[in-house]
Amino acid sequence: MEFVMPVFAGIVVIFGLVKRVPVFDIFLKGAKEGMLLLYNIAPTIMGLVFAVDLLRSSGAINVICNFVEPAADFLGFPKEIVPMVLLRPVSGSGSTALLTSLYQDCGPDSFAGQVASVLAGSSETTFYAVAMYFGSIKVKKIRHTLVAALIADFTAAVMSIITVRFFT
Amino acid sequence: MLNYIWSGLVIISILCAALLGNTNELSTALLDSGASSIELLLKMAGIMCLWSGIMKIAEESGFTAVIAKFFSPLLRPLFPNLKKDSPAFRSITMNISANILGLGNAATPFGLKAMEQLHTLNNKNDTASNEMVIFVVMNTASLQLLPTTVATLRQSYGSIAPFEIIVPVWISSACALTAALTIACIFNQKKR
Known part of the structure; x- marks a missing residue:
């Protein structure tokens, strides 16, 4: 699978050559646009990284987990994965770090390990995507985007338990 | 918010x-x-x-046009107000196809481009259009066909079957996506 990206890029370049477009000139034009896009989303990303760093270093994430754990217990949620469920929508690298430490503690083939794997595979960093995409065009009123996106995260969390129980 | x-x-x-x-x-x-x-x-x-x-x-x-043609039957129903050959719809199809193939890094520039193009079609400057909501919601759900990152991590931590989670991942992401799109569509029906 590692090879998909280079193959994809290669196909595009060959396609361009076949269609006789000035491939390199166009590449340069696009790369410049990429730089501009980055310039537009940079503040949003800095703001988010800042908030997530604060959340983790202050111990706030542990406090929130302690609040949620009884409810998770009640729903049959392994309590080891509660921090990951909470951090997943905000930080990709943060939740990956939690995933690896969970693999280390419980093993990837344990129940908690498998639920965490399914969760990581079936959800995305919601806040990050929402903030980045709307931040890039400076749209403030995002209407029901966040509600729908968080329902997706919640569904993924519930379904990851149900599917692991059912299939493994 | x-x-x-x-x-x-x-x-x-x-x-x-x-x-x-x-x-x-x-x-x-x-x-x-x-x-x-x-x-x-x-x-x-x-x-x-x-x-x-x-x-x-x-x-x-014209490569995007070819891809767009391939994926448009799937995506058309979600964006009924976009013209099939509009640049916005093409960027959306490229973003979604890159996501499905697991090219997350490649998908982001397509997505940002799509937002920019959707914004030019938007008549309210500070408010998200229906299309934007649907598109961003799709990007907050996982569309990736093969969860390679997770499988690699599992393997490096000694899993006997790194890809054992694949069917649960498919079902779980399909459910999450359906739930999110349903909610988004219901709210989209309401007046802006």
């Missing part, structure tokens, strides 16, 4: 640090987060420039 969530995160963190006595860690994080976000941005800069360039070639050579 993001204003409140962001300030909430910051305030809660500072309160917790004060109550739990983690103020030292907090100060360090405060100083380090600037550096770590610039690091992230630098990493992204390379990827963004490369893939924006490749995407430009794909666009001008």
